[in-house]
Amino acid sequence: xxxxxxxxxxxxxxxxxxxxxxxxxxxxxxxxxxxxxxxxxxxxxxxxxxxxxxxxxxxxxxxxxxxxxxxxxxxxxxxxxxxxxxxxxxxxxxxxxxxxxxxxxxxxxxxxxxxxxxxxxxxxxxxxxxxxxxxxxxxxxxxxxxxxxxxxxxxxxxxxxxxxxxxxxxxxxxxxxxxxxxxxxxxxxxxxxxxx
Amino acid sequence: xxxxxxxxxxxxxxxxxxxxxxxxxxxxxxxxxxxxxxxxxxxxxxxxxxxxxxxxxxxxxxxxxxxxxxxxxxxxxxxxxxxxxxxxxxxxxxxxxxxxxxxxxxxxxxxx
Numbered sequence: 001x002x003x004x005x006x007x008x009x010x011x012x013x014x015x016x017x018x019x020x021x022x023x024x025x026x027x028x029x030x031x032x033x034x035x036x037x038x039x040x041x042x043x044x045x046x047x048x049x050x051x052x053x054x055x056x057x058x059x060x061x062x063x064x065x066x067x068x069x070x071x072x073x074x075x076x077x078x079x080x081x082x083x084x085x086x087x088x089x090x091x092x093x094x095x096x097x098x099x100x101x102x103x104x105x106x107x108x109x110x111x112x113x114x115x116x117x118x119x120x121x122x123x124x125x126x127x128x129x130x131x132x133x134x135x136x137x138x139x140x141x142x143x144x145x146x147x148x149x150x151x152x153x154x155x156x157x158x159x160x161x162x163x164x165x166x167x168x169x170x171x172x173x174x175x176x177x178x179x180x181x182x183x184x185x186x187x188x189x190x191x192x193x194x195x196x
Numbered sequence: 197x198x199x200x201x202x203x204x205x206x207x208x209x210x211x212x213x214x215x216x217x218x219x220x221x222x223x224x225x226x227x228x229x230x231x232x233x234x235x236x237x238x239x240x241x242x243x244x245x246x247x248x249x250x251x252x253x254x255x256x257x258x259x260x261x262x263x264x265x266x267x268x269x270x271x272x273x274x275x276x277x278x279x280x281x282x283x284x285x286x287x288x289x290x291x292x293x294x295x296x297x298x299x300x301x302x303x304x305x306x307x308x
Contacts, residue, residue: 029224
């Protein structure tokens with residue numbers, strides 16, 4: 001079902017699949033989607049706290065991949081790195097639009113009295129609060145913080161994703177984290193944090 | 197507190213729905229003929245280089261339609277010329293020769 005394409009590592013497998021798709025093999029696109037869409041969707045969902053928006057971002061990112069496939073240069077960039085960058089950029093584009101229309105204190109508070117429902121709603125409220133706080137940051141800070149503290153990437157990998165030096169990553173991450181802490185500090189009680 | 201929120205976000209994984217996978221694959225299929233020149237667009241399939249140049253010179257399907265109609269009309273005029281065409285040809289050319297496409301002989305012997 002997966003076709004004859006085999007490769008020694010993830011990077012060369014992705015490149016082989018891209019080349020096969022560019023040559024007209026649609027099943028290669030199916031394999032690329034299965035390999036990368038789940039991670040891309042999680043990244044977008046974590047940054048945006050909105051499933052519909054995250055799905056739109058992933059569809060757009062994959063469309064850019066299909067357009068890019070014939071011109072993909074083997075050995076130059078990992079597909080996963082490229083996709084992290086595209087998704088991060090698309091997310092901060094959407095956060096910028098959101099920043100114009102949503103005040104930071106408009107997040108819904110838990111209304112249902114049942115513990116599980118209240119817990120789920122509190123989780124949603126926290127994720128939305130994080131996303132809205134990211135929207136308040138400059139785009140590069142938001143991307144660096146999200147890649148470091150939400151996606152868990154190392155600084156060298158973030159540097160590759162953002163096409164900047166490691167020192168610049170450290171600076172962006174530190175400033176972004178401080179700004180996020182300040183933005184969320186005033187909402188500690190509202191988001192259910194009673195200590196620290 | 198920020199560390200807790202980050203940790204909570206990291207635990208959140210989203211599985212793509214079937215609908216999203218279908219949307220992505222629809223894009224991949226739509227982009228395929230444009231980039232690779234295969235499948236999906238019959239007007240592009242199988243024509244490259246000289247063939248597509250000739251096709252373009254003929255005017256694509258619209259030009260080919262007119263060409264086909266003219267060919268059929270010419271063939272019909274050759275098989276069953278309208279009355280007066282033979283006289284006109286004789287007047288212009290001076291002499292005409294009639295060549296039978298179907299032999300006069302009764303090859304199958306059906307006439308007895």
